[in-house]
Amino acid sequence: MTQQSSSESENHKSLFLHDPDDLEEKLELLEYWRSIVKRKKQIIGFGLVVALLAAVIVFVMTPVYRSTATVLIESNKANLLSIEDVYSGISQNREHFQTQVEIIKSREVAIKTIGKLKLWEHEEFDPRAKGDSWRASIGFSDEPKEWxxxxxxxxxxxxxxxRLSVEPIRLSQLARVSFESSDAxxxxxxANAAAEVYIENDLEARFRLTRQATSWLQDQLTDLRKKLNExxxxLQEFREREGIVDLKSVTQSGAGRQIEEVxxxxxxxxxxRAExxxxxxxxKSAPKGADLTSLPAVLRNPIVADAKRAEGIAERKLSEVSQRYGKEHPRYVQAEGELESARDNLRRQVDSVIASVIxxxxxxxxxxxxxEGVLNSAKGSVQTLNRKEGELSIYEREVEASRQMYDMFIKRTKETNVAGDLQTAIARVVDPAVVQAAPVKPKKAQIVVIAFVLGIFLGMLAALLRDRLDNTLKTTEDVELRLKQPILTTLPLLSREEVGRTQTARIFLDQPKSVYAEAIRTARTGVLLSGIDLPRRTLLVTSSVPGxxxxxxxxxxxxxxxxxxxxxLIDADMRRPAISKGLEMQPxxxxxxxxxSGSATLQECMIPVEGSTLxxxxxxxxxxxxxxxxLSQRFKDTLEHLGKHFEVIIIDSPPVELVSDALVIAAVADGTIYVTKAESTPYQIARKGIQRIRRTGGQILGVVLSQFDVAKAEKYYGDYSGYGKYGYGQAGYEGGYGPAYGEESSKT
Incomplete structure (x- = not known):
């Protein structure tokens, strides 16, 4: 007995030791796979149906053939004559190649190709075949009366x-021109006609452009010739009017040299003049009567200087004579006369110099x-000559420009005329299209395979979406993750022979070695371990909804x-009692x-259950x-009174979502066991019921997942193989206990 209790204790502890993170990760990673495996037959069947439907469609479709012609676009082709400036020539870049590809796909090329092949005579392209539509029958057709x-x-x-496609070949000057039709x-x-029309259209455009350039050049030459003559x-009239003969510069006319000399x-x-x-x-600035001999302008004159020296000599001679002779002495008179004569000479010389300076x-x-007058006159002549020479230069430049333009247009006209006769194609067909033996589409096998894969994928999405929209509790992981409560046990779904209430109510007695009985023992062990030190327990069993x-x-x-x-065992569901019916007792x-209420004694209200001590x-x-x-105090007193006579009291109450009886009983019970139905009870409803019980002061011991399809879980989830391996009919257990089942049942 001790060994059995220890084994059950370990098994029960394992129920409460699941790591929520591990469970959540397991749910996220395996839930998708489980959803797919669970419906693999339906998914594969859906894929086969889609593939079959695709096969029927593709086998009735008209086969389409594709032929391809390869065209070389010679963007680097050398021109015979350099006339790129006259019309748009071939560029040397990638943009030119892409432009030519777009030209092949242009409307003009397409229309000419259609006309060349007369495609409207083929039933596949004949627009007149659509004239018998229902729109035409009621008079709403927009087709012309005469085609x-x-x-x-x-x-x-x-x-x-x-149907026409043009595809450039990478890193080359080749382009593939492809066409699709039901006629190979x-x-x-x-395809060949489209390439040929493109080349012919290019040659025609070049020829037309050359002719336009030639015509324009001829018109321009006429105007230029007239302008040159004028x-x-x-220029000649201006030369004659101004009397200029080969005048090239001012220096050659003599006016420049004259200006330099002047x-x-x-x-x-x-x-x-300044001196x-x-x-x-x-x-003029000397004072009146002043001695002018001291002026620099007078002293610089040599004659004045000589007269000045003669005056000095006369003065010295008079001074010497005056010292030796008197004023009456002839020598003195002679010396005085010489001095007077020297002074008169000096005055005359000074007056002469002054007059000369003036x-x-x-x-x-x-x-x-x-x-200055001569210089101004020369400058005026030069300026007039410069103006004439500038005007002459303008006329000369105009004549030269007209002559150059005329010569250039003459040259371009000759080049254009020659080039018009020597046009070469911009492209050529290097690989003509040939008739294909096999159609390019539909690719029947590929379409069927893709349809099958797509059907499988859609089936998988539908399976995942269905499970995502399913908010019921399906596994023990759902219970622990969504309800945040420990799983107490998992009750297996019973077979049809065991579905009757009278059989299921006594299955623990009638089939003690069944999987259901083992699940009940697991729940009993969990209850005992949750209050191992309590001598007496009052347990409430409830659920969210009936059934x-x-x-x-x-x-x-x-x-x-x-x-x-x-x-x-107390049946507290006084509105719809079911325990008496399940145990086949008299109503x-x-x-x-x-x-x-006190209307009966305890002995009158007690009924023993046949086959047990319950x-x-x-x-x-x-x-x-x-x-x-x-809610009455008498009910609480009743539970206290019964607790003195029984070690375990189990109360079966009404569902939480219908009435509030379970909430009242949970407040006075030692613990509550919450029962949910696998793949039936929405977790939101169960979580709401548990929260209501906890708000009233009730304690949740654990959750029971009932009517759990073990075979389905083993097939789809892979975590419940213990039920089949150690179930009833194989290795049995003495007295209903055994470590083997306890180990496997802990997984639930």
Whole structure:
């Protein structure tokens, strides 16, 4: 017994030691795979249906053939003559190649190709075949009354352009021109025709452009020739009018040399005038009666200097004579006369010099004025000549420009005329299209495989979406992660033979070695371990809604506890009592309501369960208001009184979501066991019921997952193989206990 209890204790502890992070990770990683495996037959079947449907469609589709012609676009082709400036030549870059590719796909090339092949005569492209549509029958057709070739080509264009494709070949000057049609021969002809029309259209455009350039050049030459003649005539008239003979520069006309000579003489005249003016100003600024001999302008004259020295000599001689002779002495008189004569000579010389300075000043002024007049006249002549020469240069440049333009246009005209006769194609077909033996589409095998894979993928998405939208509790991991409560046990789904309430209520007694009985023992062990030090326990068993197996679990759990402890089972669902029916007892027996109200004794309300030591207290007579009865103090006293006689009291109450009876009982019970139905109970409802119980002060011991399909779980989830390996009918257990099942059941 000790070994069995220890084994059950370890098994139960393993139920509460799951790491939430591990469980969540396991749920995230394996839930998708489980959802897919669970419906693998449906997924594969859906994939096969989609593949079959695709196969039917592709096998009735018209095969399409594709032919390809390879065109070389010679972007680096050398021109015979350099006339790129006249019209748009071949560029040397990638943009030119891409431009040519777009030209092949242009509307103009397409229309010409359609007209060349007369595609409207083929049933595949004939727009007139659509005239019998229902729109035409009611008079809403926009088709013309009379078809012309132009209208037919326009009508075929959209269909033609969809089938034509031009693909540049990377790192080359080649382009693939492809065409698709249900007629293999027509596909090859259309591809070759599109390439040929492109080349012909390019040659035609070049020829037309050359002719336009030639015509324009001829018109321009006429105007230029007229303008050149007028320019030369105007130039000659100007030369004759102005008397210019081969005049090229001002220096050659003599005016430049004249200006240089006059400028030199004018500088000299101005210097002389400045000197004379200086002397003149010195003389004019001297005071009246002053000695002018001391002036620099006078002293510089050599004659004045000589007269000045003669005066000095006479004065010294007079001084010497006066010292030796008197004034009456002849020598003195002679010396005095010589001095007077020297002074008169000096005065005459000074007056002469002054007069000479004045004349020089006036002459210098006159010379300067004359030279300035000559210079101004020369400058005027030069300026007039410069203006004429500038105007002449303008006429000469105009004549030269007209002559150059005329020569250039003459040259370009000759080049264009020659080039027009020597045009070469910009492209050529290097690999013509040939008739293909095999169609390019539809790729039947590929489409069927893709359809099958797509069907499988859609089936997988549908399976995942269905499970994501399914908010029921399916596994023990769902219970622990979504309800945040420990799993107490998992009750397996019973077979059809065991579905009857009378069989399931006593399955612990009738089939002690069954998987269901082992699950009940696991729950009993969990209850005992949750309060191992408590001598007595009052347990409440409830659920969210009816039909979740709450009553069946209560009866079997009570029977299991009765094997080891003195146990009482109370049916507290006084509105819809079910325990008496499950145990096949006579209806109308006195029970809980009678004992609480005091209308019956404890012995009258107790009924032993046949085959076990379990005592049952039925619901009794249905009171007017069961909730008031449960809220009364007499109910609490009743539980205390019963606790003195029984070690374990199990109370089966109504579902939480229907009435509040379970909430009232949970507040006075030692613990509550919450029963949920696998793949039926939404976790939001169960979580809400548990929260309501906890808010009233109740304690949740654990959650029971009932009606769990073990075979389905083993097949889809892979974590419940213990049920099949150690189930009833194989290695049994003495007295219903055994470590083997306990080890496997801990996984639930």
């Amino acid at each position: 012309t070739e132009k209208l037919l080509a326009e009508a075929v264009y959209d269909n033609f352009s969809r 021969e027509l596909a090859a002809r259309a 320019s030369e005539k105007t 400028m030199g003489r004018l500088v000299e005249a101005r210097m002389k 004379a003016e200086n002397s003149y100003k010195q003389i 004349r020089e000043y006036e002459v210098a002024r006159g010379t300067e004025s004359t030279l 979740e197996g709450k009553t069946t679990f209560s009866i079997n759990l009570a029977i299991a506890h009765a094997h080891t402890k003195k146990t009482l 109308g027996a006195k029970g809980l309501s009678n004992f609480v 005592m049952l207290m039925p619901a009794g007579s249905v009171p007017p208001n069961p909730l008031e009865l449960l």
